[in-house]
Amino acid sequence: MTGSVLFDAPGPRTIARHRLYSILTVVAVVAAIAGVLLFLRSEGELAYEKWEQFVTPKYVEALLVDGLLKTLQMAFTSVIFAVVFGVVFGVGKLSDHRPVRWACTLVVEFFRAVPVLLLMIFIFFTWGVGDGFGPYWSVVFALTLYNGSVLAEVFRAGVLAVPKGQGEAAYAIGMRKTQVMNLVLLPQAVKIMLPAIISQCVVALKDTSLGYYIVAPGLTYIGKAMWTEFPGTHLQTAVVLAVLYISVNLLLTGLATWVQKKFVGEHKPLDVGMTALTGLTAQGTGGAPGPGIGAP
Amino acid sequence: MDDVFSNFDLVLKAFWMTVQLAVLSGVAAMVLGTLLAAMRVGPVAVLRTVASTYVTVVRNTPLLVMCVFVFFAAPNLGLLVGTPFLVKGTIAVGLYTAPFVAEAIRSGVNAVPLGQAEAARAIGMTFAQNMRHVVLPQAFRASVPPLASTLIAMTKNTSVVAVFGIMEATARMRYFVNRNADDTILIFVVFAIGYILLVELISLGAVGLERRWKAAR
Numbered sequence: 001m002t003g004s005v006l007f008d009a010p011g012p013r014t015i016a017r018h019r020l021y022s023i024l025t026v027v028a029v030v031a032a033i034a035g036v037l038l039f040l041r042s043e044g045e046l047a048y049e050k051w052e053q054f055v056t057p058k059y060v061e062a063l064l065v066d067g068l069l070k071t072l073q074m075a076f077t078s079v080i081f082a083v084v085f086g087v088v089f090g091v092g093k094l095s096d097h098r099p100v101r102w103a104c105t106l107v108v109e110f111f112r113a114v115p116v117l118l119l120m121i122f123i124f125f126t127w128g129v130g131d132g133f134g135p136y137w138s139v140v141f142a143l144t145l146y147n148g149s150v151l152a153e154v155f156r157a158g159v160l161a162v163p164k165g166q167g168e169a170a171y172a173i174g175m176r177k178t179q180v181m182n183l184v185l186l187p188q189a190v191k192i193m194l195p196a197i198i199s200q201c202v203v204a205l206k207d208t209s210l211g212y213y214i215v216a217p218g219l220t221y222i223g224k225a226m227w228t229e230f231p232g233t234h235l236q237t238a239v240v241l242a243v244l245y246i247s248v249n250l251l252l253t254g255l256a257t258w259v260q261k262k263f264v265g266e267h268k269p270l271d272v273g274m275t276a277l278t279g280l281t282a283q284g285t286g287g288a289p290g291p292g293i294g295a296p
Numbered sequence: 297m298d299d300v301f302s303n304f305d306l307v308l309k310a311f312w313m314t315v316q317l318a319v320l321s322g323v324a325a326m327v328l329g330t331l332l333a334a335m336r337v338g339p340v341a342v343l344r345t346v347a348s349t350y351v352t353v354v355r356n357t358p359l360l361v362m363c364v365f366v367f368f369a370a371p372n373l374g375l376l377v378g379t380p381f382l383v384k385g386t387i388a389v390g391l392y393t394a395p396f397v398a399e400a401i402r403s404g405v406n407a408v409p410l411g412q413a414e415a416a417r418a419i420g421m422t423f424a425q426n427m428r429h430v431v432l433p434q435a436f437r438a439s440v441p442p443l444a445s446t447l448i449a450m451t452k453n454t455s456v457v458a459v460f461g462i463m464e465a466t467a468r469m470r471y472f473v474n475r476n477a478d479d480t481i482l483i484f485v486v487f488a489i490g491y492i493l494l495v496e497l498i499s500l501g502a503v504g505l506e507r508r509w510k511a512a513r
């Protein structure tokens with residue numbers, strides 16, 4: 001099938017009209033970009049001196065090693081912890097014992113509804129300052145608690161997404177509850193969850209930038225150091241930071257798509273709402289399987 | 297702890313700031329996001345490319361970097377110099393949230409069964425009629441849960457502007473934490489409850505809206 005079902009294959013007159021729209025859009029976009037560039041040039045923002053530090057080896061190394069590498073370290077450390085947290089609380093939410101289930105739900109819902117920055121500031125100023133564990137681990141722990149709660153929900157949805165007959169069959173051949181979970185449900189759930197976990201890495205990576213507020217190492221810290229050393233280069237530094245973040249995130253997104261295709265197939269990617277309430281309804285009205293009409 | 301309760305008006309004022317930021321940037325994000333979503337499902341290829349480029353770029357940039365552009369870089373260029381901080385915060389959070397809104401609406405359009413649009417085409421409806429009478433009413437219903445999630449995430453994200461000197465709830469917690477280093481846990485709980493109330497309010501609104509629209513079917 002070519003094109004979308006929302007409109008017919010265009011006839012000659014519509015094609016001409018669409019061509020006009022396209023030309024107008026291209027002209028507008030080119031004009032906008034040219035306008036922005038001319039404006040920046042007239043302000044002297046495109047001068048080589050303002051960008052020089054980003055091609056100087058010393059600063060490039062600082063950006064990549066002290067900035068990007070530290071950011072990646074923080075993000076991946078917290079995602080690994082978050083997966084552990086998510087497994088524990090996700091299984092807890094599925095427990096047969098009501099108190100366990102409620103306690104886990106309370107913890108997960110609490111950390112999902114609180115802004116990461118609020119959590120980070122609280123952790124840093126309560127246990128991080130002075131003799132505490134410092135800003136690096138404050139960022140890691142805050143991100144662990146937040147992403148862990150989201151992953152707990154993803155995890156629960158993943159276990160529930162395993163066809164019911166699998167668990168029933170396992171019970172029927174005499175497996176215990178733990179065996180059913182460990183040998184039958186979990187291995188299949190992990191496969192369904194993988195893309196969601198990788199997407200969560202993107203979220204964690206973006207949120208490491210909040211460490212800026214508590215002077216944690218990472219890209220934004222180096223960015224601040226650079227615009228302090230070269231006054232008036234906020235724009236240039238922000239552009240470079242954005243490019244670095246976007247490239248790493250696009251790589252991760254590409255990986256998630258590949259994993260989705262390779263291991264999960266046509267199964268819809270897991271998507272959980274932001275709270276228990278929206279989570280409930282999201283499962284009921286989630287996107288229909290198969291190609292949708294808006295898919296280009 | 298007494299400090300927080302004897303200065304509770306400061307807490308309320310801070311949350312009022314958060315609510316203002318959330319409402320203003322929510323409106324901005326919805327308008328821009330709907331526009332982007334329309335461009336992404338429309339028939340003009342160039343518009344689709346423009347919209348999806350914006351979505352890809354902004355979705356992968358941290359909000360903090362977005363704020364650096366609005367709060368630091370723009371004033372360097374002589375833009376937004378006398379603008380109130382609330383407006384700057386709205387610009388940053390609104391621009392950042394728009395692509396997520398666009399994706400939520402697009403997922404709603406995707407959720408409308410193929411046969412619906414085909415049937416509308418078969419009885420001779422034009423693209424505009426098809427969208428207005430058949431696709432969009434169903435798409436809005438399906439996009440309520442993801443939109444609610446987006447708005448909740450946005451409300452939480454307004455905390456980032458605390459970094460740039462706006463006295464909203466998160467900045468206010470920092471203020472109280474600095475003054476009462478022994479009581480941080482209770483102070484945190486008070487502010488966390490404030491955010492949880494806001495978040496649950498949006499959830500309740502979404503559930504109510506969904507129930508209402510379901511009955512209208």
